[in-house]
Amino acid sequence: MVTKSETSNADQRKKRTKGGRPSKVADEKIEKTKSIGTTEAERIRLNRIHKIYTAGQTKSFSVFVKEVIFALETSAKLPTTSSKDPTYINTVIIQLTQIRQDIRSVNTLHNQVVKRINSLLVAAELKKQVHEANDIIRQLAPLVQQLTSLLDDLTRQQNGTDK
Numbered sequence: 001m002v003t004k005s006e007t008s009n010a011d012q013r014k015k016r017t018k019g020g021r022p023s024k025v026a027d028e029k030i031e032k033t034k035s036i037g038t039t040e041a042e043r044i045r046l047n048r049i050h051k052i053y054t055a056g057q058t059k060s061f062s063v064f065v066k067e068v069i070f071a072l073e074t075s076a077k078l079p080t081t082s083s084k085d086p087t088y089i090n091t092v093i094i095q096l097t098q099i100r101q102d103i104r105s106v107n108t109l110h111n112q113v114v115k116r117i118n119s120l121l122v123a124a125e126l127k128k129q130v131h132e133a134n135d136i137i138r139q140l141a142p143l144v145q146q147l148t149s150l151l152d153d154l155t156r157q158q159n160g161t162d163k
Contacts, residue, residue: 038046050064059067 050061054064
């Protein structure tokens with residue numbers, strides 16, 4: 001014979017769960033992971049961007065990366081091809097490599113120029129000379145316009161289209 005207290009204990013055990021977060025729906029479960037190789041400087045930069053982007057939010061790094069990549073996908077028109085032609089894929093890879101090299105060279109040149117300007121010891125004198133040159137250019141602007149109009153008149157006279 002089963003007593004009332006034994007059945008209530010059994011019912012309580014059935015109602016209890018293991019605890020913790022409930023398992024995810026099949027659509028939300030992660031099937032595969034991707035990893036990115038980065039240098040220490042790149043890792044620090046990515047973490048800084050992640051902190052800035054997700055300020056005041058609780059987003060994991062993977063959620064941040066997904067949002068950025070999917071935003072790029074929707075904002076840019078990605079090339080679509082119905083075939084998996086190896087020559088097409090190689091051409092795209094070459095073009096992407098060239099674009100990456102161009103971007104790196106622009107960044108390098110910009111950094112070199114900035115370093116060069118910052119390393120000048122006579123920055124105040126350079127600034128003064130730039131202002132003087134701008135003043136001279138402003139003073140010469142009306143003269144340049146007059147010369148241009150005179151040249152236009154001369155060419156019209158030579159062509160016989162004097163108006």
